[in-house]
Amino acid sequence: DIQMTQSPSSLSASVGDRVTITCRASQTVTRYLNWYQQKPGKAPQVLIFGTSNLETGVPSRFSGSGSGTEFTLTISSLQPEDFATYYCQQSHSNPRAFGQGTKVVIK
Amino acid sequence: QVQLQESGPGLVKPSQTLSLTCTVSGASIRSGSYYWSWIRQSAGKGLEWIGYVYPSGSSTYKPSLKSRVTISMAPSKNQFSLKLTSVTAADTAVYYCAREGYDSLTGLLYYFDSWGQGTQVTVSS
Numbered sequence: 001d002i003q004m005t006q007s008p009s010s011l012s013a014s015v016g017d018r019v020t021i022t023c024r025a026s027q028t029v030t031r032y033l034n035w036y037q038q039k040p041g042k043a044p045q046v047l048i049f050g051t052s053n054l055e056t057g058v059p060s061r062f063s064g065s066g067s068g069t070e071f072t073l074t075i076s077s078l079q080p081e082d083f084a085t086y087y088c089q090q091s092h093s094n095p096r097a098f099g100q101g102t103k104v105v106i107k
Numbered sequence: 108q109v110q111l112q113e114s115g116p117g118l119v120k121p122s123q124t125l126s127l128t129c130t131v132s133g134a135s136i137r138s139g140s141y142y143w144s145w146i147r148q149s150a151g152k153g154l155e156w157i158g159y160v161y162p163s164g165s166s167t168y169k170p171s172l173k174s175r176v177t178i179s180m181a182p183s184k185n186q187f188s189l190k191l192t193s194v195t196a197a198d199t200a201v202y203y204c205a206r207e208g209y210d211s212l213t214g215l216l217y218y219f220d221s222w223g224q225g226t227q228v229t230v231s232s
């Protein structure tokens with residue numbers, strides 16, 4: 001099974017900050033890496049699929065990069081509505097797997 | 108727009124069977140190449156993929172749960188269901204049904220594009 005590891009587990013940031021979250025896979029997932037945002041009491045929502053493709057309706061301040069085993073989610077200028085938990089997920093093979101999450105909190 | 112809604116008991120006794128149903132609207136579960144999935148989330152283990160059923164009716168499960176899980180579909184009702192046997196407290200979680208869809212450009216990039224709101228299931232006597 002492929003294991004997904006995110007870092008950091010949590011971070012504090014201010015509105016306007018540039019935020020970077022890293023996701024590492026235990027073996028290659030090529031480009032089959034997705035990112036989700038989850039707010040308390042809600043289901044996760046996809047932000048980015050296939051490493052760098054922005055889902056329709058997602059603001060352009062979100063971007064993704066990487067390949068193979070190392071991937072990055074970047075928020076270029078953090079907005080108040082972006083305080084949430086972010087998860088990476090591989091769709092390269094079964095069983096599908098998620099990272100443990102990165103909680104972004106207000107500094 | 109696809110909508111999914113979970114339903115089922117919120118409390119299950121240890122050793123019994125957890126049964127949940129997901130009702131889909133806005134899309135037919137027998138059409139396309141979508142994977143109709145169950146995912147759970149507990150405080151201790153984060154988001155955990157349980158498995159999916161394909162429009163053909165075939166299913167794939169997480170190996171560590173395979174001996175206890177059945178995911179099936181009821182096409183006439185546009186529903187799919189989850190059964191998890193011999194539950195313990197470790198199965199307490201919020202259970203989500205979700206559709207794993209694919210990008211319109213290549214058809215190769217799969218991701219969970221639609222989710223139900225989630226339902227809390229607690230295993231306790």
